Structure formats: C-alpha cells, structure tokens
Amino acid sequence: MKLTCPAPAKLNLFLHVTGRRADGMHLLQTLFRFIDLSDTLHFELRTDGVVHRTNFIEAVPEEQDLCVRAARLLQKNTGCTLGADITLEKCIPMGGGLGGGSSDAATTLIALNRLWSLGLTRDQLMELGLELGADVPVFLFGENAFAEGVGEKLQAYELPEAWYVVLFPPVHVPTAKIFSHPELTRDSVSIIIRALRTQPLRNDLQSVVCRLYPEVASYIETLGKYGSAMMTGSGACVFAEFPDQAQAEAVLQKLPQTMRGVAVKGLMKHPLQDWVL
Numbered sequence: 001m002k003l004t005c006p007a008p009a010k011l012n013l014f015l016h017v018t019g020r021r022a023d024g025m026h027l028l029q030t031l032f033r034f035i036d037l038s039d040t041l042h043f044e045l046r047t048d049g050v051v052h053r054t055n056f057i058e059a060v061p062e063e064q065d066l067c068v069r070a071a072r073l074l075q076k077n078t079g080c081t082l083g084a085d086i087t088l089e090k091c092i093p094m095g096g097g098l099g100g101g102s103s104d105a106a107t108t109l110i111a112l113n114r115l116w117s118l119g120l121t122r123d124q125l126m127e128l129g130l131e132l133g134a135d136v137p138v139f140l141f142g143e144n145a146f147a148e149g150v151g152e153k154l155q156a157y158e159l160p161e162a163w164y165v166v167l168f169p170p171v172h173v174p175t176a177k178i179f180s181h182p183e184l185t186r187d188s189v190s191i192i193i194r195a196l197r198t199q200p201l202r203n204d205l206q207s208v209v210c211r212l213y214p215e216v217a218s219y220i221e222t223l224g225k226y227g228s229a230m231m232t233g234s235g236a237c238v239f240a241e242f243p244d245q246a247q248a249e250a251v252l253q254k255l256p257q258t259m260r261g262v263a264v265k266g267l268m269k270h271p272l273q274d275w276v277l
C-alpha cells in the first residue's frame with residue numbers, strides 16, 4: 001500500500017516574543033499561515049517494522065530527518081510493528097523559517113496514522129508532534145492559527161485570500177543563535193487576538209537577524225519597495241502579501257534576477273486537514 005501526501009510551508013505573519021520559560025524556551029505570539037509551497041512525501045507500507053528514507057538528501061542525514069523521527073516516535077508510542085519506506089521530495093528551502101521540516105514531520109504522522117490504521121485523534125497527534133518541535137502542532141491542527149506558548153496553544157484564525165512573494169536570501173540563520181542573542185526583544189506586551197485587525201504587524205526576531213545577516217536586511221528593503229516586507233520565523237526568508245496572483249507575479253518579475261523566490265497562494269487550510277478526526 002502506498003500514499004503520496006503534501007507538506008505545505010508556513011509563514012509567520014507576525015511574531016512577538018513575550019517572555020521566556022524556566023527552561024529557556026521563549027514564549028511567543030504568532031500568526032501561522034499555510035502557503036502553497038510544499039514538499040511531497042511518498043509512503044510505502046513495510047511489514048518488517050523498518051522505517052527507512054529511500055532517497056539521499058545531502059543536508060539531512062536519514063537518522064536526523066524529522067520524517068524518520070516522527071515515524072519512529074509513532075511506533076514507540078503505539079507499539080505498532082509495521083514500518084514504511086519514505087521518499088521525501090524537498091521543495092521548501094531548509095532552515096529558512098518556512099517550517100518545512102516540521103511540516104514533513106506532521107505529514108508523516110498524519111499519513112502513517114492512516115497507513116498503519118492507528119486511529120489516533122488530532123489531539124493525540126498534536127501532543128506527539130510537540131515532542132518533535134514547537135512548530136509541528138500547527139500543521140496537525142490543520143487551520144491557519146493564532147499561536148501562543150512556544151507555538152502549541154492554537155486558535156483557528158480565518159484569513160482572507162491572498163498571495164505572497166517569498167524570497168530566499170542565500171544565508172542560513174541558526175534559530176538558537178537568534179533566540180540566545182543578548183539584544184533580542186523578549187518583553188513585547190501580549191496582545192489579544194482582536195488587536196491583530198488594527199495593529200501593524202512585525203517580527204521581533206527580525207532586527208537581530210538583520211544586524212547579523214545584512215543580506216536579509218537588503219532583501220527586506222528591496223521587497224519593501226513593492227509591499228509590506230517582513231521576515232518569517234527566525235529567517236532568513238522574507239515575504240510580502242499581495243491581493244492576487246497577477247500583482248505578486250508582477251513584483252517577482254521586477255526584482256533583481258539574482259534574488260531567488262516564488263509567488264505563492266496563501267492556503268485557507270492544510271491540505272490534509274480532513275485526514276484527521
């Protein structure tokens with residue numbers, strides 16, 4: 001038996017750092033939006049219990065791959081003796097604040113819950129997902145969401161149709177380096193969800209990233225000539241929102257050819273939302 005499933009990327013339409021937990025993890029408020037830029041995962045059932053990624057991905061060794069780790073975590077927690085061959089077609093730039101690894105992990109949990117007939121509920125999958133990373137639960141939640149805590153307290157948030165130009169600056173920003181920076185804003189005032197309609201949106205991680213990686217600042221400045229440009233997550237990717245495809249693509253055309261990026265549609269929900277009860 002085989003399944004082929006998408007794993008969409010996310011944008012953080014705003015991100016505030018409101019405090020720090022006793023274990024050092026930062027408390028955030030953020031708005032997650034899924035976008036139509038996806039990895040594709042293929043799952044083939046194995047009856048010998050082995051979980052194996054079939055393709056070579058230079059930046060991610062098999063044992064570290066969040067898909068493989070998600071599959072093994074699911075086996076461990078359910079006692080399932082089935083396995084899977086997983087083929088991962090990467091399209092989402094890695095380590096860019098687009099949540100690709102987290103999304104791959106969530107898609108693996110959803111797909112194997114079905115392929116192995118485990119019957120775990122959405123809440124059970126979200127609890128498992130959180131063990132793999134703070135960004136995993138939202139992809140299992142399945143709706144665009146306002147998030148608090150480290151990203152695990154989620155409320156569905158309805159967003160209008162929109163298109164995004166997403167640019168990939170050629171730098172790798174380690175998330176831990178930004179969160180541990182002494183000059184990071186860690187005391188933003190908590191907002192209530194309704195304030196999002198009226199408040200200008202910002203990302204509290206952006207100024208530290210721009211100082212350490214001037215390329216990110218330069219991409220924001222260039223894209224900012226055409227729209228309201230911001231960084232997603234801990235970077236390095238930057239984005240701006242447009243009302244329709246034509247406007248987003250026109251902006252992409254005007255940007256210097258050296259700037260890699262895409263024009264993508266914002267999704268109204270996760271493509272596998274209906275797969276989980």
Ligand SMILES: C[C@@](CO)(OP(=O)(O)O)[C@H](O)COP(=O)(O)OP(=O)(O)OC[C@H]1O[C@@H](n2ccc(N)nc2=O)[C@H](O)[C@@H]1O
Binds near residue numbers: 012028099151234
């Ligand atoms: C910033 C966000 C916003 O969506 O996105 P990304 O840029 O990763 O996509 C996430 O909160 C990223 O969550 P996650 O992807 O789980 O972070 P990890 O890479 O595991 O975090 C690496 C390290 O960053 C620090 N960290 C991370 C998240 C957080 N809320 N507080 C932290 O202090 C911790 O030191 C952690 O060990």
Ligand SMILES: Nc1ncnc2c1ncn2[C@@H]1O[C@H](COP(=O)(O)OP(=O)(O)O)[C@@H](O)[C@H]1O
Binds near residue numbers: 094098
């Ligand atoms: N399936 C995967 N896809 C991408 N990255 C992965 C995966 N599994 C593990 N990783 C690791 O997670 C890191 C963060 O990846 P990713 O989720 O793409 O970025 P971000 O957290 O910035 O949104 C990568 O640099 C890589 O080392």
